[in-house]
Amino acid sequence: MRILVTNDDGINAPGLAVLEEIAAEIAGPSGEIWTVAPAFEQSGVAHKISYTHPMMIAQLGPRRYAAEGSPADCVLAGLYDVLEGARPDLVLSGVNRGNNAAENVLYSGTIGGAMEAALQGLPAIALSQFFGPETRGLPDPFEAARAHGVATVRGLLDHGNWEAGDYRVFYNVNFPPHSAERVKGMRVVRQGYRKESFFGVEPHISPSGRRFLWITGGPQHLPTAPGTDVAANLDGYISVTPLRADLTAHDVLEDLAAKLER
DSSP states (O other): OEEEEEOSSOTTOHHHHHHHHHHHHHHOTTOEEEEEEESSOOTTOTTOOOOSSOOOEEEEETTEEEESSOHHHHHHHIIIIISTTOOOSEEEEEEEESOOOGGGGGTOHHHHHHHHHHHTTOOEEEEEEOOOHHHHTSSSTTHHHHHHHHHHHHHHHHHSOOOOSTTOOEEEEEEOSSOGGGOOEEEEOBOOOOTTOOOEEEEEEOTTSOEEEEEEOOOSOOOOOTTBHHHHHHTTEEEEEEEOSOOOOHHHHHHHHHHHOO
């Protein structure tokens, strides 16, 4: 099996090393692991592509590359430059430092990398490690992802919907903010919504007197509705959410058409 690996935390991120270990076990001794990851952290860039300027790419080792671009850029670079058109069997994005659940899905570069792979017609899975008070005290904060990542990916490969087509399904996996031994299992859930957690800005004055704005995040451990990703994670479960890039609000179409198409 040939697997392309990327992330949004950057080529030197510890979560990427965890994902490379997972990918190596999935691919097997005769498989190929190709890594194309951002040269610098690209968190929060979502599905951005560097459409208006070129990006530099450098080979750091055998089948290992860093690109000055987003995770989606890295997938494109992997497909059309590094692999020279030899398509991978699977694209894995992560393991992200922090959760990509609920509204974070919309901002995540980790998700963006997997989404681009799906738009290119490839099987793709995004993986993230929820952080919290318990993970901060662990020698390895990625312990849950490291211990359960292979079984999770194999489960999806065996039982996921991998049918090709327009806006094909890809998968968002979040490992709970607990030690590996406290992970209760896996839950297939929908994307949640933290009702009291929003991004904002915080102004600061630099030593030179210039005014800057820092983006601020909201609380990450607010529960979401039952049957959704954050709720499952906080309860100790690995969340698996099938996603599509199609943003159409299908539940509104029929009613809106009846009112406007008169």
